[in-house]
Amino acid sequence: MTTDVPEEHLLGQFIPLHYHFNMLRDQQRMAPFREAIDLTVPDNGVVLELGGGTGVLSWFAAQKARDVYCVERNPALARAAQSFLANNSNGDRVSVILADAMHYLPPEPVDVVICEMLHVGMVREKQLQVLHSFKERYRQRFGPLMPRFIPDTSVLAIQPIQQDFCFSGYTARVPLFEPPGPHMKDSWLADPFFYSTIDYSAEIPLAFQVATEMTIQSDGLFNAVSLLTNNFLAFVLTEKRAVTWLMNQLVLPIQKPFAVRAGETVSIAFEYQAGGSIEALQESLVAHPETRSAAVSDHIYLRRAA
């Protein structure tokens, strides 16, 4: 299906100001970012934030940094950030720059880059493209020494689940977001399979291609997969712990649900571009009992050949 809406206007790229309060009051997100920024930004350091939104993460950084460059592409948000920062202590250390992070470079080398264009599974938002492009251009301008990145690492996983797609008695197999946690354990059919570890200081992937077999651990109806993303924002080595933000999981119905029993093996395959649509990921998703794993490989092979 085609859409007439330009890419930069799609939700995920474009988040209007009246949605930002959800992010601002989400303590699962804010608290680890605040701690990670405090741990990572050196006193009097220089920080770049790509995708600054309301400016809140830049403001956290400004409590320690000498200068913070806060890049935001949406003019309404850049204006809002500027006025909010003017009313918060040390906000004058932040320069809000109206620019596209895909092209922007700071006027001087920076100690830390903060980028929160994160979406579970790295779909829709352009976190990986932006940082991939930034690193290449930064290296050309300032040499091989890279700044530190927040997040430091993102880990992606997939899990077969049984999901109740019933809403007030109405069954609708829609993609949905849910907070992860022990309450979901009832629907788990197997432990998560970790398919990518993105180390932002190393080569950043721009696409994912996964074909795996998983052993089912609980009887049930395999009718959906859950995509999980945990972001390691910083590491506290002295305390042997990480500051993490585990995002809401994305539950995607599979095309042909089937019953499974503990001990059986299932095959799951999918492929997608970083920043691509949920629909494209879902269209590529194939899940079968193990006996049909050859069909999964054929499917992937045929898709690639097409």
Ligand SMILES: C[S@@+](CC[C@H](N)C(=O)[O-])C[C@H]1O[C@@H](n2cnc3c(N)ncnc32)[C@H](O)[C@@H]1O
């Ligand atoms: C998920 S929001 C996070 C906002 C803010 N950093 C925070 O944590 O509250 C991502 C922000 O990135 C901005 N953005 C998306 N693509 C961008 C681009 N190519 N260049 C600059 N900003 C961009 C969006 O307008 C949005 O404000």
